[in-house]
Amino acid sequence: MNEAHDEGWLRASLAGDAAASKKLVERHFPSILRFSRRMLRDPHEAEDIAQETFLRLWKNGDRVEGGATLRTWLFRVAHNLAIDRIRAKKKVSLDEDAHEDVPASGPGAAAILDQKERAERVQRAIEALPERQRAAIVLVFHEGLPQTEAASVLGVSVDALESLLARARRSLKKTLTTYDEDEASPEEDEDRGAP
Amino acid sequence: MKHERPAQHDVELDALLADWRAQGVASTEAALPSAVARALENVPLPVNAAHAAPSLPAPSVDNVVELPRRQRALATVLLLAAAISGLFVGSSTSVLRDEDTSSDASDVASFDYGTTLSWTGE
Numbered sequence: 001m002n003e004a005h006d007e008g009w010l011r012a013s014l015a016g017d018a019a020a021s022k023k024l025v026e027r028h029f030p031s032i033l034r035f036s037r038r039m040l041r042d043p044h045e046a047e048d049i050a051q052e053t054f055l056r057l058w059k060n061g062d063r064v065e066g067g068a069t070l071r072t073w074l075f076r077v078a079h080n081l082a083i084d085r086i087r088a089k090k091k092v093s094l095d096e097d098a099h100e101d102v103p104a105s106g107p108g109a110a111a112i113l114d115q116k117e118r119a120e121r122v123q124r125a126i127e128a129l130p131e132r133q134r135a136a137i138v139l140v141f142h143e144g145l146p147q148t149e150a151a152s153v154l155g156v157s158v159d160a161l162e163s164l165l166a167r168a169r170r171s172l173k174k175t176l177t178t179y180d181e182d183e184a185s186p187e188e189d190e191d192r193g194a195p
Numbered sequence: 196m197k198h199e200r201p202a203q204h205d206v207e208l209d210a211l212l213a214d215w216r217a218q219g220v221a222s223t224e225a226a227l228p229s230a231v232a233r234a235l236e237n238v239p240l241p242v243n244a245a246h247a248a249p250s251l252p253a254p255s256v257d258n259v260v261e262l263p264r265r266q267r268a269l270a271t272v273l274l275l276a277a278a279i280s281g282l283f284v285g286s287s288t289s290v291l292r293d294e295d296t297s298s299d300a301s302d303v304a305s306f307d308y309g310t311t312l313s314w315t316g317e
Contacts, residue, residue: 013239021238029234034223047230051237058239119218122211141212142219169208177207 006070014061025054028071031143032078038138039082041127049085053078075145075153079135086131125175126168133168136161 006027012020032053036046056077057064064073126134132154139150140161151161 016239018238018240022235025231025234025238029231030223030227033227033230034219037223037226038219043226047226047233050230051234054234055237058237115214116218118211119215122215123219126215137212142216169205172211173208176211 003069003071010061010064010070013058021058024057024070028074029054031071032074035075035138035143036078036082038123038126038142039079039134040085041123045085049078049081052081069149072149072152075139075143075149076155079139079153082135083131122172122176125172128175129168129171132156133164133171136164137168137172140165 006024009020009023009027013024029050033047033050036049036053037043040046040049053074057074064070126137129137135154136150139145139153140147145153147158147161151158154161154164156164
């Protein structure tokens with residue numbers, strides 16, 4: 001399975017081959033849905049985004065240009081849709097800030113929580129990150145995209161992506177571990193709300 | 196103030212992120228079958244779907260409904276009546292149109308387009 005398959009299936013799909021379209025759904029829909037679910041808490045909204053991403057593929061698939069792989073294109077569309085939703089929700093309700101109220105953990109606290117609870121705490125801490133840091137973490141640590149591809153999805157250089165990841169990790173460490181607050185950098189809000 | 200080596204923090208954070216990822220993958224797995232099914236419903240139809248899809252049978256002599264003789268006679272009468280009345284209406288309309296045209300022509304001829312916009316006809 002590689003990008004050559006994608007290219008052939010996409011061409012066939014755009015020519016009306018339903019079997020090729022099905023292959024593309026089976027190959028890429030799961031990761032787009034996972035990404036959307038990690039960007040947005042609401043699973044229904046996340047699925048809406050994944051479905052909308054593929055509707056756009058059927059409609060605008062001929063615009064997937066050389067240089068960007070199909071997977072990059074799909075993640076980029078899903079990312080933009082997710083950011084739109086996040087911003088719309090922020091406008092409607094300021095209750096989103098409640099997610100930032102992650103309780104500080106004491107030494108060894110993580111060890112006594114089961115995996116699900118720990119994952120929930122991490123998810124809440126990630127939702128409290130600025131949008132681009134959140135997307136960078138989800139793309140690289142959750143979906144395992146190479147940094148070059150994640151940078152392409154976000155429309156930034158690899159250096160900028162590394163910076164986003166470093167700040168996100170610092171922020172997460174501060175929230176989730178027993179990291180000394182004196183060593184935490186205050187710069188994590190620098191790109192909050194950046195386009 | 197508790198100080199720990201950054202490497203230990205990285206290990207702990209990496210472990211937390213690994214748990215978070217595993218949890219995300221597992222919860223999405225459960226939702227996948229129905230979501231994929233819905234996505235497949237949205238897959239565009241093949242270009243040749245029109246040929247493949249069931250359609251109405253092409254009209255043929257066998258498919259033409261035979262009207263009873265009495266109804267056929269009635270239909271013929273009605274069609275004739277419609278045609279005759281259409282002719283009549285058409286001719287009367289054309290007469291009216293001719294009259295209107297001539298009347299318009301005379302009106303235009305007798306209308307003063309000067310600055311006063313006054314009627315100067317008889």
